[in-house]
Amino acid sequence: MQKIESHFKPRSGYGMLAFVLLIFIGAIAGLAVTQQGEFGLLFILFFLLLPGFFVIQPNRSRVMIFFGEYRGSVKENGFYWVNPFYVKKKVSLRAHNFDSERVKVNDKLGNPIMISVILVWQVEDTFKAVFDVNDYEHFVRVQSDAAVRKLANTFAYDNFEDDSEITLRSGMEEVNHDLEEELTERLAIAGIKVIEARIGYLAYAEEIASAMLQRQQATAIVAARFKIVEGAVGMVESALEELNSKSIVDLDEEKKASMVSNLMVVLCSDKSATPVVNAGTLNH
Template sequence: MNSEKTFKPSSGFGMLLIAFIVLGIGIAGIAMFKNPLFGLCFILFLFSLPGFFVIQPNQSRVLVFFGDYRGTVKKNGFYWVNPFYSKRKVSLRAHNFDSERVKVNDKLGNPILISVILVWQVEETYKAAFEVNDYSHFVRVQSDAAVRKLAGSFAYDDFEDETEITLRSGMEEVNHDLEKELAERLAIAGIKVIEARIGYLAYAEEIASAMLQRQQATAIVAARYKIVEGAVGMVESALEELNKKDIVHLDEEKKAAMVSNLMVVLCSDKSASPVVNTGTLNH
């Protein structure tokens, strides 16, 4: 199986000097000797020009000689190679890709909108140049396929079992699975996944309102449960303090009435209105 190999080209500055010397010989020969054979020097000069190229930092050139892969130049600088070599540019810089929001069904069948943010770079130039037709387009297509598969593997949210990993609550685990899935898919193109995470996540418009009401109802029930739990503790503490300090003696019926009144006050949505009792405890 073919893989990336390093190619060491000639220095461009030395070959440029030789090219200008050849050009000078041709000009001087024609001017002094009027010999048309010196015109070959012009042809050699023009022939050498396509062989010059510059490698910028974090760039590379994949060199091919009539269909034969000769190697990759990664070191930045000014170089010269055989003019018959085709030189394909492959960037080694990190790329940031923010996918479009796609509508898919989650594990429970609910339609959701989801997108992915991917940071990637080419690691194997041979695979990027020859194993796929267009590695940038390959990244976009495979990212879309990976995010669709991910959405179908998890529920957006789980209102009944809080221990199950969901897209909303288990971001760390979900992003790890997404990164692993993308790394496997993009390995064929010699691409390294630096980071992958969910960029946008929401219910689709047709069910967003209903799901919002469900979330609000769940939150209200949870809040009420905490309020009642706290109120029971406060009532219990109040009864213990009354008995301990012997402030008032209450029978079971009076305790039940007191507990009922305190629970109403503590659990009510509105502030209690104070009532002054000028009679006895029985009125």
């Protein structure tokens, strides 16, 4: 059996339609004039020829099979007629949009996550779509589920220790690229072309979502505090240099330490500082 798609050129249906209508009119006229039963055979011929007509709409196709043998595929839109004994399987060439169900899988670190994929695909090879798989639409659904499970096991949902590592949450462009390549390889057996593939939904599973949210919040707080302390040190250093260069006040090491301590408390506190006014001298 042929293993690749081939082009089938059917006969135009308009000329054959005129011929079939002549047979029908001749059968009626013959019976009406002669009243002989032989003209009834023309009715049988008329109904035998009718199944040969078919229409191809834009971005549709028909796979032609004659007694179990593949004869080719018709992709040009129009009105045609072929041997009535041909089996004409319909195959859509239009783009399909598939939004998979959210599935629970484990990421690279073993954390349970919920993930789904959005896939845009279309049939590119009608022969493979009809003969190499049992049901190409079901095949797309099953392989998409398998691909997204493999993807989730390849990457971690998030990595709090190493910002340079690609994760499902932070490396969407790289992850979607890998997903598209994986689906392209899997669906090629069914003659399916992957137009676009990307993650549609991504979240921690319900049982660990609360704990992971607290971890993310803690990481964000620590990072923010680090920046605040870093900025506060720079401000204190600048203040001491300005005081020293302009000789505004002469501070010994003990008073510098006290000043640094007070400034750090004011600058790093998450609440507004309450000042205490010293009405005496600096020594009291």
